[in-house]
Amino acid sequence: MLEWIGLLPAFPLAGFLALVLTRGSLPRRIAGLIGVGSIGLSFLLAALVSIEFLGSGLESHTQLLWTWMSVGTFTPGFSFYLDGLTVVMLLIISGVGFLIHLYSTGFMADDPGFARFFAYMNLFVASMLVLVLADNLVLLYLGWEGVGLCSYLLIGFWYDNPANGYAARKAFVVTRVGDTSMAIGLFLLFQQLGTLNIQEILTLAPQQWSEGQGMAVAAAALLLGGAVGKSAQLPLQTWLPDAMAGPTPISALIHAATMVTAGVYLIARTHILFELAPSVQLLVAFVGLATLLMAGFTALTQRDIKRILAYSTISQIGYMFLALGVGAWSAAIFHLMTHAFFKALLFLAAGTVILSLHHEHDIFRMGDMRRKLPVAFWSFVIGSAALTALPFTSGFYSKDEILLAALAHPQYGMLLWLGGVLGAFMTALYSFRLVFVVFFGRDNHQEHASHDAHHVPGAVHEETGIAMALPLLILGVLSLFGGLIHVPVDAVFAHAEAHEETHPSQLIHTVMILVPIFGVMISYLLYGSRPYEKAGQHLRTQILNSPLGRFLNRFWFSGWGMDALYNFVFVKPFLALAQFNRRDVIDQFYTALAELARISNRALVLTQTGYLRWYAISLVGGLVLVIGIGVWA
Amino acid sequence: MTMLFYLAGAVALISTISVTISTNVVHALVYLIISLLAVAVIFFVLGAPFAAMLEAIVYAGAIMVLFLFAMMMLNLGQATENEEKAWLRPQLWVGPGLLILVLLVQLVSVLVTQRVDVVPVEVGVHELSVLLFGPWLLAVELASMLLLAGLIAAYHLAKR
Amino acid sequence: MPSIPYEHGLILAAILFVCGLIGVLTRRNIVFVLMSLEIMLNACGLAFVVGSARWGHADGQIMFLMILTLAAAEVAVGLGLIIQMYRRFHTVDISVLSEMKG
Numbered sequence: 001m002l003e004w005i006g007l008l009p010a011f012p013l014a015g016f017l018a019l020v021l022t023r024g025s026l027p028r029r030i031a032g033l034i035g036v037g038s039i040g041l042s043f044l045l046a047a048l049v050s051i052e053f054l055g056s057g058l059e060s061h062t063q064l065l066w067t068w069m070s071v072g073t074f075t076p077g078f079s080f081y082l083d084g085l086t087v088v089m090l091l092i093i094s095g096v097g098f099l100i101h102l103y104s105t106g107f108m109a110d111d112p113g114f115a116r117f118f119a120y121m122n123l124f125v126a127s128m129l130v131l132v133l134a135d136n137l138v139l140l141y142l143g144w145e146g147v148g149l150c151s152y153l154l155i156g157f158w159y160d161n162p163a164n165g166y167a168a169r170k171a172f173v174v175t176r177v178g179d180t181s182m183a184i185g186l187f188l189l190f191q192q193l194g195t196l197n198i199q200e201i202l203t204l205a206p207q208q209w210s211e212g213q214g215m216a217v218a219a220a221a222l223l224l225g226g227a228v229g230k231s232a233q234l235p236l237q238t239w240l241p242d243a244m245a246g247p248t249p250i251s252a253l254i255h256a257a258t259m260v261t262a263g264v265y266l267i268a269r270t271h272i273l274f275e276l277a278p279s280v281q282l283l284v285a286f287v288g289l290a291t292l293l294m295a296g297f298t299a300l301t302q303r304d305i306k307r308i309l310a311y312s313t314i315s316q317i318g319y320m321f322l323a324l325g326v327g328a329w330s331a332a333i334f335h336l337m338t339h340a341f342f343k344a345l346l347f348l349a350a351g352t353v354i355l356s357l358h359h360e361h362d363i364f365r366m367g368d369m370r371r372k373l374p375v376a377f378w379s380f381v382i383g384s385a386a387l388t389a390l391p392f393t394s395g396f397y398s399k400d401e402i403l404l405a406a407l408a409h410p411q412y413g414m415l416l417w418l419g420g421v422l423g424a425f426m427t428a429l430y431s432f433r434l435v436f437v438v439f440f441g442r443d444n445h446q447e448h449a450s451h452d453a454h455h456v457p458g459a460v461h462e463e464t465g466i467a468m469a470l471p472l473l474i475l476g477v478l479s480l481f482g483g484l485i486h487v488p489v490d491a492v493f494a495h496a497e498a499h500e501e502t503h504p505s506q507l508i509h510t511v512m513i514l515v516p517i518f519g520v521m522i523s524y525l526l527y528g529s530r531p532y533e534k535a536g537q538h539l540r541t542q543i544l545n546s547p548l549g550r551f552l553n554r555f556w557f558s559g560w561g562m563d564a565l566y567n568f569v570f571v572k573p574f575l576a577l578a579q580f581n582r583r584d585v586i587d588q589f590y591t592a593l594a595e596l597a598r599i600s601n602r603a604l605v606l607t608q609t610g611y612l613r614w615y616a617i618s619l620v621g622g623l624v625l626v627i628g629i630g631v632w633a
Numbered sequence: 634m635t636m637l638f639y640l641a642g643a644v645a646l647i648s649t650i651s652v653t654i655s656t657n658v659v660h661a662l663v664y665l666i667i668s669l670l671a672v673a674v675i676f677f678v679l680g681a682p683f684a685a686m687l688e689a690i691v692y693a694g695a696i697m698v699l700f701l702f703a704m705m706m707l708n709l710g711q712a713t714e715n716e717e718k719a720w721l722r723p724q725l726w727v728g729p730g731l732l733i734l735v736l737l738v739q740l741v742s743v744l745v746t747q748r749v750d751v752v753p754v755e756v757g758v759h760e761l762s763v764l765l766f767g768p769w770l771l772a773v774e775l776a777s778m779l780l781l782a783g784l785i786a787a788y789h790l791a792k793r
Numbered sequence: 794m795p796s797i798p799y800e801h802g803l804i805l806a807a808i809l810f811v812c813g814l815i816g817v818l819t820r821r822n823i824v825f826v827l828m829s830l831e832i833m834l835n836a837c838g839l840a841f842v843v844g845s846a847r848w849g850h851a852d853g854q855i856m857f858l859m860i861l862t863l864a865a866a867e868v869a870v871g872l873g874l875i876i877q878m879y880r881r882f883h884t885v886d887i888s889v890l891s892e893m894k895g
Contacts, residue, residue: 608893608894609891609894610890610891610892610893610894611887611888611891612826612887612890613817613818613819613821613887613888616817616818617728617729617732617818620729620732620733620736620814620818621732623736624732624735624736624739627736627739627740628735628739631739631742631743634797635796635797638797638801638802639801642801642805645805645809646805646808646809646812649809649812649813649832650812652812652816652828652829652832653812653813653815653816653819653820653829658822658824658825661825661828662828665828665831665832668809668832668835669835672809672835672838672839675802675805675839675842676839676842678797679797679802679842679843679845679846680846681842681845681846681854681857683854684838684842684854684857684858687857687858687861688838688861691861691865692831692835692861692864695865696831696864696865696868699868699869699872700824700827700828700868700872703824703872703875703876704824706876707824707875707876707879707885709824709885713822713885716822716886717821717822717825720820720821720822721819725819726815726819729815729818729819730815732818733811733814733815733818736811736814737807737808737811740804740807740810740811741804741807744800744803744804744807745800745804746800747799747800747803748798748799748800749798749799749800749847750796750797750798750799751796751797751798751799751802751843751846751847752796753796753797753846754846754849756845756849756850756851756854760851761851761854761855764851764852764855765855765858769855772855772859776858776859776862776863779862779863779866780862780865780866782866783865783866783867783869783870784869786869786870786873787869787870787872787873788873789873790870790873790874790876790877791872791873791876791877793880
C-alpha cells in the first residue's frame with residue numbers, strides 16, 4: 001500500500017483536469033461527484049496508507065516516482081517522503097478537505113461557477129498534498145507555489161467585484177515577498193550543502209555548520225521569511241483578512257485549516273536548521289507571540305464575522321510559531337491539527353450563518369440567532385469553546401502543551417508564557433463576543449433588512465442540507481474530542497525534543513484553566529447577559545467614548561494600522577517611482593537606438609529608387625571600384 | 634588576314650556604336666546584325682570557323698529574327714521613336730559615360746601588358762565535337778536543359 | 794602566316810563590351826536594353842574565342858557555345874517579358890516599372 005502514495009495527489013489532480021477540460025459543461029451533480037469523490041478517494045487512500053505505515057513501525061518511507069530533472073549533480077526527483085509528520089498532514093488535508101468539499105456542494109449549490117470552484121479546490125488539494133509529501137525542497141516549492149496560485153484564484157473567485165480581485169492580488173503579492181525569501185534560502189542551501197533533499201540537508205547541516213554559524217542563521221532566517229509570508233505572521237499578515245473575500249469554504253480550507261499552516265509545516269520539517277540557529281528560533285517565538293497578541297486585539301474590534309475568524313486564525317498560528325520557537329515541535333503540530341478541526345468548524349458554521357442571512361457579514365446586524373440557526377449555534381459554541389481552550393476540548397490540550405513548553409524556555413520563559421496567557425484571555429473575549437452578539441441579544445437583522453430597499457426581507461431559515469450538516473457534525477465531534485488523538489510525530493522529532501517532564505506548579509495550571517473562563521465571563525457581561533444588558537451596553541459605550549478607548553478601537557480595527565503603514569512605506573513610494581519612471585528613463589537609450597535605426601533606414605531608402613538604370617549604374621560603379629583595386633593597388 | 638581582322642573590327646565597332654545611339658528599333662537591329670556578322674568574320678580570321686558559322690546562323694539569324702518577330706508583335710510606331718529621341722539627352726550620358734571611360738581605361742591598361750602575337754591555328758569541327766561530347770558532355774546536357782527551360786518560360790510569359 | 798596581336802583582339806572585345814554597357818545604362822526603352830545586353834554577351838564570346846586562338850585550344854570556343862545558348866534562352870525569356878510588360882503598361886519605358894522604390 002505504501003508504494004501507492006503517488007496516487008494521493010493524483011486523484012484530485014485528475015478531478016481538476018476532468019472539471020477544467022469539460023469547462024463547466026458537466027451537470028452539477030456529476031461535477032460535485034467528481035470534486036468531492038476525488039478528495040474522498042484521496043482520504044481513503046491516505047487513511048489506509050497511514051494505518052499501514054503506523055502499523056509497520058517504519059521510521060520513514062521514500063517513494064521515487066520519476067526523476068524530475070538532472071543537471072549535473074542536481075537531480076531532484078518527483079519523490080514522496082512519508083513519516084509521522086507527513087501522515088498527520090495528509091490526514092488533516094484530505095480529511096478536513098473532504099468534509100469542506102462536501103459542505104461546499106451545499107454552500108455553492110446555486111453558484112454559476114460551481115464546476116470552476118471544485119476544479120480550483122481539487123487543484124489546491126493536489127498541490128497541498130505535493131507540498132507535504134515532497135522529499136526535496138524543489139518539489140515542496142512546487143506545491144508551495146501551487147497552493148499560492150489556488151489561493152489567488154479562489155480569493156478572486158467572484159471576480160465580478162473588483163474588490164475581490166484586489167484582495168486576491170494583495171494576497172498574491174504579499175505572499176510573494178515571503179516566497180522570494182524562501183527561494184533565496186533554497187539557493188543558499190544548495191550552494192552551501194550541494195543538495196536540496198530535505199533529509200540529506202538535515203543530516204549534512206549539523207556536520208557542516210556549527211551552532212549559530214552565519215550561514216545556518218541566514219538559511220533559517222530566509223526559510224522563516226517564506227513561512228511568515230505563507231502563514232500570515234508579522235510582518236506579512238496583512239493579506240489574510242482581505243483574503244476573506246473568497247467563498248466561505250475557501251476560507252475554511254485554505255485560509256484556516258491547511259495552506260496557512262504550511263509555514264508551520266515548513267519550519268517543523270526543517271527544524272534541525274532552526275536548532276542550528278538559536279537566534280532565528282527565538283525570533284520565531286517572538287514573531288509568534290507578537291502576532292498572536294496583535295491579532296487578538298484586532299479581532300476584538302472587528303465587525304465582519306469572517307474577519308474576526310481571520311484574525312483569530314492569525315492569532316492561533318502565532319501560537320504554533322510560539323511553540324516552534326521554543327522547540328515544542330510536536331505541540332505545534334498538535335495545535336495545527338486541533339486548530340484545523342475547530343477553525344474549519346467555525347468557518348463552516350459562519351458560512352451557514354452568512355448564507356442563511358443572505359450574505360450578511362456584519363455581526364451587529366445579526367443577533368438572537370440561536371433558535372433560528374440551531375446547527376450553526378451549536379457548532380459555534382463547540383468551536384469557540386475549543387478555540388478558547390475551555391477545559392477538555394481539543395484546543396485545551398494543545399494550547400496547554402504550547403504554554404507549558406513556552407514556560408520551560410530557559411531565558412524568556414515567563415515572558416512568553418505571560419504573553420501566551422494574555423493571548424488566551426483575548427481569544428476567550430473575542431470569540432465569545434462573536435457568539436453572544438450573533439446568537440443572543442436582540443435580533444437586529446429584520447430591523448436592518450427592512451431599512452434596505454434592495455434587501456429582500458425574508459424569513460430567516462437555516463440553510464442546512466445533509467451535505468452541510470454532516471461536516472459540521474463530524475468537525476464538532478473532532479473539535480471536542482480531537483485532543484485525545486496522539487499525533488504520531490515523536491519519531492520525527494525524537495532527536496530534537498528533550499522530553500524532560502516539567503512539573504509546573506499547581507498555580508500555573510489553575511491560571512491556565514481559569515483565564516479563558518474569566519475571559520468568557522467578561523465577554524458575557526459585556527455582550528451577552530440579559531439582566532445586565534443595560535450595564536454592559538453602558539460600559540461598552542463608556543469605554544468606546546473615552547479618548548483612549550476610541551483611539552484603541554480605531555487603531556485595532558485597522559489591524560494596528562499595518563495596511564496604512566505599508567501603504568505609506570511601500571505602495572506610495574512605489575507608485576511615485578512608477579509615476580516618475582512613466583516614460584521609462586532607461587528606455588530612452590533604446591528609444592534613441594531605435595530612432596537612429598529609423599533615420600539610417602530613411603537614408604538607405606533614398607538609395608532604392610526603383611529605377612533599373614540606377615541599380616545597373618551602382619553595379620558598374622562597384623565593378624569599377626573592384627577592378628581599380630585589382631589593377632592599381 | 635591581319636588587315637581583315639582590323640577591318641572587321643572597325644565594322645563591328647562602328648555598327649555597335651550605331652546600335653547604341655540609334656532611335657529606331659528596326660534600324661538598331663539591322664546594325665546589330667551587321668555587328669554580329671563582323672564578329673563572325675573575326676572568328677574566321679582567328680581560326681574558329683565553327684564558331685563563326687554559329688555566330689552567323691544562331692546569333693545573327695535566329696536570335697535577331699526572334700527580336701524582329703517580337704518587334705512586330707509590339708508594333709511600335711512613330712510615337713515610340715519620338716519618345717526615344719526625347720530620352721536620348723546628352724546630359725544623361727555624362728555620368729555613365731565617365732564611369733564607362735574609367736572602366737575602359739582600366740581594362741585597356743590591363744590588356745596592353747599582354748604582348749603576344751597570335752598565329753591563328755584552325756580548330757575544326759571534328760576536334761570541337763570530340764571535346765564537346767567528351768569532357769564537356771555534362772555542360773552540353775545542362776545547356777540543353779537551359780534551352781528547354783527558356784522555351785517553356787517564354788511560352789508561359791508571352792501567353793495572354 | 795600573318796599574325797594578330799593578342800591584346801588587340803581583347804581590347805576590341807573590351808570596347809564592344811563597354812558599348813553594350815553604356816547602352817544598358819542610358820537607354821530607357823527596354824528593347825534597347827535587351828539589345829545592349831546581347832552586345833555585351835557577344836563581346837564576352839569574342840574574348841573567349843580570342844583566348845582560344847591564343848592558346849591553340851578549343852575550350853574557349855566551347856565556352857562561346859555556352860554563351861550562345863545562354864543568350865538564346867535569355868532573349869526568349871526577355872522578349873516574353875517585354876511583351877507581357879507592353880500588354881500591361883502599354884509602354885516600353887522601364888522607368889514605369891519602379892515599384893521597388895523604397
